[in-house]
Amino acid sequence: MLLIPCPFCGKRNESEFIYGGPVGADRPDPNAATDQEWVEYLTVMPNPLGPVQENWWHARGCGDWFTIWRDTRTHDIVEAPDGTK
């Protein structure tokens, strides 16, 4: 079980949160992007062996959305959101 650092509430149990997926690339300009770039943006998600930036929603808490860096090998949260207590 993870203890996830919410910037408003502090460390809370993983069960209070809903996973929002990895932080993907910025949305390219659809008028300037090639078909390949557009397909990659839509379909390719970061899946590294190591730290990955993820979105989490404190659904059963304060309701904040925030991002953390989690190491997929160890589940360690290697970087908490700014302002976390």
Place this chain on the structure above:
Amino acid sequence: MSYDVTFQRCGISALFDLKGAVDAVEAWVGDALPDFPDRPNYRTGKDGKELFFIGRDHWLARAPLEQEVALEARLKPTDCPVDISIVRVSDTTTFFRVTGPDAGEILAIACPLDLHDSMFDAEAVTYTEVFGLKALVMRCKDGIEFGVEQSFADMIEEYLSRATA
């Protein structure tokens, strides 16, 4: 196994959900509510009314149900500026009180948050989980009080009845 606790289904309270920048909300509500808490997940109280700081730019005001009409007249939710939001949500939440020597035992099973006095003091109030549901948890005299979405109230009452049987 039975626990040495008593529980009380308190029913609903007058509840108002307030959102917006703190300065704007404070300016609108004036002295109708207690001072705004300066620490996240804490509460303030005055004249039977309480104000909970439950999220970023988000507060919940609670008062006895008989004060609902007067409080609504003071807060004027339908007339408030567009940059803030005030909504009466009294009928959305049912409160329970679990009191007695084993109240902590019940909540230790129901809730993942550490509710020991040293970690969760008398003025703390927060949303967390109780029996897997989103719940607003706070201390009360000799125990813990929590509010759940009212449609789950019968289920929670059943859980608590089994714990005290």
